[in-house]
Amino acid sequence: MAEKNCAVCGNPYKGIGSSCKDGSYCDACSKKLRLVCREDDAEFMSASQIREMLNRYASKIEAYDTVQKPETCPFCGKKLPKLLNLRMLDAYICADCGNRAAEMLHTGYDAIGYKCFSEIAPLFSQAAVQGGKEDASGRFHDADALRIVYPLIRTLLEDPEGGYDVEYIDPLDSLSDAELRAAEGLAAQRREALKTQYGEHKALFEVDDIAKLYNESKGRRGYRNEYRIGGRVLFGCINRKDTAAVTRADGTQSFCIKKLGDSRAYSNDLKEVKEGAECGLFIEGTVSCIYPGDILLID
Numbered sequence: 001m002a003e004k005n006c007a008v009c010g011n012p013y014k015g016i017g018s019s020c021k022d023g024s025y026c027d028a029c030s031k032k033l034r035l036v037c038r039e040d041d042a043e044f045m046s047a048s049q050i051r052e053m054l055n056r057y058a059s060k061i062e063a064y065d066t067v068q069k070p071e072t073c074p075f076c077g078k079k080l081p082k083l084l085n086l087r088m089l090d091a092y093i094c095a096d097c098g099n100r101a102a103e104m105l106h107t108g109y110d111a112i113g114y115k116c117f118s119e120i121a122p123l124f125s126q127a128a129v130q131g132g133k134e135d136a137s138g139r140f141h142d143a144d145a146l147r148i149v150y151p152l153i154r155t156l157l158e159d160p161e162g163g164y165d166v167e168y169i170d171p172l173d174s175l176s177d178a179e180l181r182a183a184e185g186l187a188a189q190r191r192e193a194l195k196t197q198y199g200e201h202k203a204l205f206e207v208d209d210i211a212k213l214y215n216e217s218k219g220r221r222g223y224r225n226e227y228r229i230g231g232r233v234l235f236g237c238i239n240r241k242d243t244a245a246v247t248r249a250d251g252t253q254s255f256c257i258k259k260l261g262d263s264r265a266y267s268n269d270l271k272e273v274k275e276g277a278e279c280g281l282f283i284e285g286t287v288s289c290i291y292p293g294d295i296l297l298i299d
């Protein structure tokens with residue numbers, strides 16, 4: 001077989017090689033690339049993009065085989081499990097921390113394995129990942145208890161490749177110490193005010209939008225007798241099989257919550273949604289009495 005020059009490193013090589021968007025490259029480059037990028041993704045990259053990537057991670061790729069597995073996870077400090085751990089380019093972390101990083105970056109768990117420690121470390125100082133924030137005196141303030149006044153803010157970022165990416169901003173990250181210390185009191189006040197207004201309930205849910213669900217087959221929509229009610233948990237926490245009630249002039253109607261979905265896909269099957277979180281309630285039956293802006297009483 002004739003010798004070719006590698007589109008990435010320029011060295012002559014024999015064999016088939018691997019192909020990228022605008023050429024093919026040698027097995028030596030391919031072996032390095034497998035450490036920093038998925039094979040499927042490499043097919044859509046140009047030779048110069050691959051070269052740039054290999055250069056950026058050159059020292060990490062060089063040292064790949066010398067990385068030792070530590071006793072504890074460098075992020076959470078817990079004992080590193082034998083199996084449930086994730087090998088990154090230059091570190092090992094536990095699977096829990098890997099999942100949390102993937103969630104914050106809106107990427108897959110596997111994609112975290114191609115990154116290096118310094119790329120994801122900044123995420124772990126964020127309150128949303130830590131589950132709260134410490135004040136200057138070292139007291140830890142639990143995020144779940146404060147979401148009633150400081151919920152995560154969902155924003156849309158324009159994706160250069162088209163469409164939008166969802167990004168979450170955590171107001172806890174930018175609170176001053178004084179604000180952080182006052183937050184607990186504010187949360188208690190808010191709960192008390194809601195109780196006075198709506199009475200004692202397990203939870204309250206504010207409706208943003210209502211969609212009738214359908215199945216699509218051969219271009220036709222078959223509507224089901226099932227609805228997804230999107231909104232936010234104002235107070236308390238909601239579980240599957242809870243009852244949602246709405247009161248109108250002609251009486252109260254109540255529905256069983258069949259399924260709970262998260263705010264992004266509305267499709268995940270959650271057991272519980274916490275105070276302050278956005279979610280979708282799945283309800284069977286006719287819900288024509290529910291409108292955006294309604295407060296559902298959950299029990």
Ligand SMILES: [Zn+2]
Binds near residue numbers: 007027028
């Ligand atoms: Zn090469």
Ligand SMILES: [Zn+2]
Binds near residue numbers: 073077078093094098
């Ligand atoms: Zn960990």
